Amino acid sequence: MCSNCGGHTIHGRHHHFGWDHAIPPVATVAPGGHMHFECIDASGGQLNRDSTSADLATLSFDKINPVTGPVYVDGAQPGDVLKITIEAFTPSGWGWTANIPGFGLLADQFPDGALHIWDYDPHVTAPALYGDVARVPLKPFAGTIGLAPAEAGTHSVVPPRRMGGNMDIRDLSAGTTLYLPVEVEGALFSIGDTHAAQGDGEVCGTAIESPMNVALTLDLIKDQPLAFPRFTTEGPVTRHIDRKGYEVTTGIGPDLMTGARDALSAMIDLICTTHKMDPVQAYMLCSVCGDLRISEIVDMPNWVVSFYLPRVVFE
Known part of the structure; x- marks a missing residue:
């Protein structure tokens, strides 16, 4: 854990599986308090x-x-904003x-289960090997906060909500400040679903699901109503994957979901052809390091969705 951060530690045994303001808080913290959270993996220890x-x-x-928690933030009331400064991941x-x-x-295209177990260096978070074909750059973050x-x-903890939750935003990494709207007294903050890496979209439904510890600071902003979460990053967000450029496929049509599926399917086909990878393995690789982007949404009746795969994974 972040040994220089001080503050409370919330152990992984203090976890829950759904959002409910009736769950008793496991700790109370004053605004500005430093916290450490032990987060177990997204399977809840089943894998x-x-x-x-x-x-x-x-x-x-x-x-x-x-998710580990909840933590009661002293003085938090509905209509306030909880400011979360994410400091470090271990x-x-x-x-x-x-x-x-x-x-x-x-x-619908991949009905059979498949599993890849990752091993990586927890001290330097060097790129993690994916078989003998690819190396995935790592960027730890919390998928559910x-x-x-x-x-x-x-x-259910599965869908995201206006007060946050399972947003799976990979840029909620160390150095990011997240702002969440408070709906109940004490805010009742929880965090979990930590990832070692993920592409934008998390297309197969899972990232590199990895247990880890998180250090952060919880602060309070009074009387500034917020409709939905927002966050601020400390600098560039794709340095870990940018340096070799990208292979990009597209989907074009009147429906964004169909376009996303078409762009992803085309990338899977390209990986399989170019690198002789099994389709389901290519699908999972796309989920941990490839990015879905809306490239165009104004030239009706057709929109463009692109899928970016960083070339650095095959260097």
């Missing part, structure tokens, strides 16, 4: 370094995407990426 694709058949979705050195049947942008909703009851 490990020795797991195989056969283990996906017994995966319980009731234990997916655990990765574990291992992770997993899976094609889970029924999940992902191309679930949010607050409790005002609406009563337990709400």
Whole structure:
């Protein structure tokens, strides 16, 4: 963990699987307080370094995407904004990426489960090997980071919400400041679903799902209502993948979702042809390092979606 940051530690055993403002907080922090969170992997410990694709058949979705917390921020009230300064990640050195049947942008094309277990250097986060073909640059971040909703009851942790949650924004990395709208007294902050790397879109439904610890500061901004999350980065966000350029495929048509699927399918075909990779392995590689982008959305009736794959992964 970030040994110089000080502050509370919230251990991984203090986790939950849904957003609910009735969940008792595990700690209270004053605005400006430094915190450390131990985050377990997105399978909730159901997968490990020795797991195989056969283990996906017994995966319980009731234990997916655990988040550590909640933490009560003293003085936070509905209408305030919680300011989260993300300071550091301490990765574990291992992770997993899976094609889970029924999940992902191309679930209809990839009905069978597949699993890749990653090993990487947790101290320097050098690119992680993907078989003997590719090396994926790493950029640790938290996929799920949010607050409790005002609406009563337990709400699934899978979809993102206006108070954050499972946003899977890879730029919520060290140095980023995130702002979330507070809906309940104390804000009730939780974090989890830590990733070692992910492409924009997380197209197969999983990234490099990796347990790790997070150091951050929680602060409060009073009386500045915020409709949806926003964040500020400290500098360029793609230095880890930019230096060799990109291969880019496109999808063009009147529907953005169809365009995204077409652009991704074309990239998978290109990888398979160029690098002789199995299609499902190419699909998972796209999820951990390729980016979906809306290139054009004004020239009706057709829009352009592009898929960018960094060439550095094949150097």
